[in-house]
Amino acid sequence: MSVITINNVSKIFNEGQANEVVALQDINLEIEAGEFVSLIGPSGCGKSTLLRLIADLLSPSQGQLSVNGKSPEAARLAREYGFVFQASTLYEWRTIRKNVMLPLEIMGYAAEEQTSRAQKMLEMVELSKFGNHYPRQLSGGMQQRASIARALAFEPPLLLMDEPFGALDEFTRDRMNMELLRIWQQTQTTIVFVTHSIAEAVFLSNRVVVMSARPGRIKDMIGVDLPYPRLFETREEAGYFTAVTQVRESLRDAFLSA
């Protein structure tokens, strides 16, 4: 059953003014429960904008979105998704543990539940020894793990991730990819993942949505047939390379037509 439905959605910034930008045009997309869908495309193709439309951090100029059968606003008010940004946006004045507890505090969970959930999340991302540290004492990869722990603390059925590993080096990124898949398998959430990296998109997702820019449109939807669980060796299989090539060629056209 569809968790996210996007119907004829367009988003125009500064409509009617000199600096008008058509960020998205005629977007149609359906995402089923439990999927891992990546959005990839050149800069300005609107992938981050699309993610924010789903999250009700922006409203569409035209068209409708439905999240878990409700409007994005209702889904947001019902706290049905977790958001992970590119920069970790951990609050520097809180310890890691307190950062993970932040959504739980705001959503009014009982104190003991806050502590037990935070502990569980920290263990899941393997940061339980760093609960009392401050964000500035952690490396970039660890901070992003903490952000993921925070996003999952209230167990949302949907996870929206905007280039969360973009600022990390390749080895850390590969490791984080495998961690994310492990977490995904454990929690069974639906994940919509924005990325610049073809390798990452193919390794993680069961479906890659290729977008083109100016105006932002969906160009292609490429299914990735590799079975889960995907391991380090998956990156060396023929099926992986085929999928990467497919995405790369689709992207090339997207670039050329921009």
Place this chain on the structure above:
Amino acid sequence: MTQSRFRYYLPTLIVAVAVIAGWELVVRLFNIQQFLLPKPSSIVQSLIEEWDIIQPRIWNTARGALGGFAIGCTLGIGMAFITARFVALQQAMMPFAIAANSVPIIAMSPIMFNWFGPTNPISWMMIVAVIVFFPVLINVTRGLTEVNPAALELMHSYAASEWKILQSLRIPNAVPFLFSALRVASVLSMIGSIVADFFGAERTTLGKYVTQEAAVLRFDHTWAAILVASLIGILFYGVIILAERWLIPWSQEGGER
């Protein structure tokens, strides 16, 4: 003091000793008149001689500084919350606040003495309060409003109420801003308390002592009082730094709770 701390401060200590020694030497060598530049040794001597006169004045001056600091901070923080909440009010007020911050303090003192009375300690405190009010207002307003946009988006994704956003994001964000204003304010409040004395009726304060002794050309006494006032100012600043270290542990190197 630990070994490394001592080594850290050693160059500063050496410079301090060198400056004082150099000062003493230069004055003696060139026979500079004491009303131009007294020797450090005569300043210390005056301090010891005049201690019975100076000592009761210390508390009055410090009280003016502390009282004014407290009033100015409270009003500044309170006003900041109000202007941060109503954006239109903030935009209208900020230019005035920044302009008023530049008004010379000395111009304010006759006005305050006129309003509150020339012998009322409140007048002294109000002069200091005005000096402290504006930096605190400007900084705390900035701290409450200049929040990382992604941090704000995060709050919206949690459907957090404005009150929760204020509590969990804006206020902690504003604390470092507040302390940077308090550092400035702590020093300014001592200055304000002494400068305020240049007008107003006779009181047992350090400022009055400074003007009196200067009037009879006893500058070694004057410097002695200034030395005491400076030490109090430094002490006040030090207290603010310690409070900052205690309240903002996350900005310290290797801080861990």
